[in-house]
Amino acid sequence: MTDDDGCPILHVDMDAFYASVAIRDRPELRHLPVIVGGGHRGVVLSATYAARIHGVHSAMPMTRARRLCPRAIVVAPDFERFSAVSSAIMEMFRSVTPTVEPLSMDEAFLDVSGSLRRFPSATAVGDYLRIRIFDEQQITCSVGIASTTGLAKIASRRAKPDGLVVVPRHGVTAFLHPLGVEELWGVGEVTAAQLHRLGLRTVGDLAHTPLSVVKRALGPSVGARLHAMAWGDDARMVTPRRGPDEPDRSIGADETFSRDTDDEAVVRRELLRLSTKVAARMRSAQVSGRTVTLKVRFHDFTTITRSRTLRDTTDSTQQVYATATQLFAALGLQRARIRLVGVRVEGLIDKALSTRQLMLGERAHGWEDADKAVDRAVTRFGGAAVRPATLIETSRP
């Protein structure tokens, strides 16, 4: 019947997720070209297949997308909505197997080795999930099934839209070798160009190139990994998402200005807004971090980062902001045209594990109390209720 011969890894990927959720909530948009995205300097987050026909795809600048498909209906993203749908789908996955690894809001790996008493095959699990997701969420998805994560990921892409593709163990090279190198997970624009320069266009070309040549071109680590993947050899296991014992590695926020700016006051105000946001998210996640990184992107898109590692971990708005502005001041910019600034805190640990030594004479509670008060007020009244005085817009005409 099905030819998955015991391949246990599923990759389930929603089709045009944001756009699908958007048209589900507005059925009159069905069959129309719909683009989720926005902002005059934004990019396409997701587009329906009716829009893709015109060449629109995700990550494309909105300006270009509108030019390609002037009749497209542009919908602003509603991340709370997406997140709610995503949670429901992930829960459904967990009802089938505990070994679920979400990769993003709209895709996950599942290892169903343990589910094969309840289901005759991995393919049966895939069919079941596709039907249930459509029944309960009215959106379609695609499923890839293979012996490894890398293959399952490629298979789901080949299954799009609304399909299921199995890569049987005995058919790995027949499936893989005709594909373009850029189909491999981990090969982006830069690596693809490097491989093309070597005359390698297909995965088969890559597989049949001596490992030493590939390593020399791509570096030992990337080279070895991709060469192995070209043979379907991929050690990456499905690892259920980090629990609360293992927090995210970093939390950050950045923002592209609606117009490039050379006004230091504008930049500082934005750094304050971003620091406020980042620190609040850290406190809400109960983590604390030591390294603050400032990101600055200039008008020509060149991007630099500057970081400072503090003596102790922090989750204080004030300390994140102070560090970010010091890093910015140290750049010594003279009227540079700035496109984007960002603030990120890395080296996160569980707040309960962070011990902080007070400086001599430092007050034990100061900014920390202020942050807590702000968090409480935001919980009660919403984010607009409490913010630093310099962020309150004045003199709206």
Added chain:
DNA sequence: TCTGGGGTCCTAGGACCC
């Protein structure tokens, strides 16, 4: 009015330590 915002992981050099 080309090119978002959220992340992860890797590399590489220098400092520093034993």
Added chain:
DNA sequence: TCTGGGGTCCTAGGACCC
């Protein structure tokens, strides 16, 4: 008085993912 060899931390940048 001519040059070790790890290991870890810090910093900066870059590739990649959705």
